[in-house]
Amino acid sequence: MSVVMLKDRAEAFESIDGLQEGGFRDAVLRGLALPQKMIPSRFFYDERGSELFEEITRLEVYYPTRSEMEIFDRHGADMGAYLPEARALVEFGSGSSLKIRAMLKAMPQLTHYAPIDISGEILTREAEALSADFRGLKVVPIHADFMSPVELPQELKDIGKLAFFPGSTIGNLEPYEALEFLTRVRETVGTGGHLLIGVDRKKDTETLVRAYDDPQGVTAAFNLNLLTRANRELDANFDLPSFIHEARYNADRGRIEMHLKSLKDQAVSIGDCHFEFTENETIHTENSYKYTPEEFRLLARAARFEPLATWTDTNERFGVYLLRSEG
Numbered sequence: 001m002s003v004v005m006l007k008d009r010a011e012a013f014e015s016i017d018g019l020q021e022g023g024f025r026d027a028v029l030r031g032l033a034l035p036q037k038m039i040p041s042r043f044f045y046d047e048r049g050s051e052l053f054e055e056i057t058r059l060e061v062y063y064p065t066r067s068e069m070e071i072f073d074r075h076g077a078d079m080g081a082y083l084p085e086a087r088a089l090v091e092f093g094s095g096s097s098l099k100i101r102a103m104l105k106a107m108p109q110l111t112h113y114a115p116i117d118i119s120g121e122i123l124t125r126e127a128e129a130l131s132a133d134f135r136g137l138k139v140v141p142i143h144a145d146f147m148s149p150v151e152l153p154q155e156l157k158d159i160g161k162l163a164f165f166p167g168s169t170i171g172n173l174e175p176y177e178a179l180e181f182l183t184r185v186r187e188t189v190g191t192g193g194h195l196l197i198g199v200d201r202k203k204d205t206e207t208l209v210r211a212y213d214d215p216q217g218v219t220a221a222f223n224l225n226l227l228t229r230a231n232r233e234l235d236a237n238f239d240l241p242s243f244i245h246e247a248r249y250n251a252d253r254g255r256i257e258m259h260l261k262s263l264k265d266q267a268v269s270i271g272d273c274h275f276e277f278t279e280n281e282t283i284h285t286e287n288s289y290k291y292t293p294e295e296f297r298l299l300a301r302a303a304r305f306e307p308l309a310t311w312t313d314t315n316e317r318f319g320v321y322l323l324r325s326e327g
């Protein structure tokens, strides 16, 4: 279990190396040895990757963030009204804290906010900013990988908990992982606790692909940053101009896939290891599963969450679901 509590900035930076570097090397070496080469998407979020992701969320073609923000802005007060007993809000993959601000304003009954993120830089920065802006709220950042069980600090154990998982980050998990994740969240919030979760919906292929392949090339830069990161952190020698970003909708699996495609036959070294690429061979870097409301409610019920309410945006592109743990 990799849980690191941040007590101060210096400790934060020690922890980041411990938590992330070994994990990245192992994942890249293992992933590039597979018949379909892959690197898990959680490694996108180094400092530059987190900045690029924020840029993506502001793009005209990237509808998920705007749609979800519209839902929180219009319905935040309704959501808060369902949750009079919630005292602690635990956010999984907190990132830039954009959406949490709308929820913190809508829920003055909260006493604690526990953001969980794998990216220590953004976690520390945002925890400091939120502490300054919400004076009555205790912010307890947790530097952890939410794909493993995350232990909450003692002070959160006996108070009403609301888990928050916006941004359709659940779509980055394989459906079986999503079920395991939801089950862990249910155990974390305990009987009668809640989960508020944002999930992107299935829609026409053109809208989907455009959102992941913008004309400005920001998503391409975000995807290619994985190779820059590998060059810097793992002593790799990826030749950046000979890889391009590719986004595809896989309708059979209901998911957007991002790949990095090799433009030629080439060899790449990572430390002492060597990997061959043929022309057009890809490294699969992200899946983003899309769920109809019916599909998502089925998944939630399988994890023993009862769906209480669903909200959508004006264009019905995105869904926010309030679920109650059945214990």
Ligand SMILES: C[S@@+](CC[C@H](N)C(=O)[O-])C[C@H]1O[C@@H](n2cnc3c(N)ncnc32)[C@H](O)[C@@H]1O
Binding pocket: 041, 042, 045, 050, 053, 092, 093, 094, 095, 096, 097, 098, 099, 116, 117, 118, 119, 122, 144, 145, 146, 147, 165, 166, 167, 168, 169
């Ligand atoms: C798509 S962003 C969403 C950020 C924010 N919740 C939002 O909705 O705008 C995903 C965030 O989850 C974090 N993340 C991704 N995989 C993670 C993991 N396995 N464990 C912890 N954090 C993770 C990333 O560092 C990033 O900040």
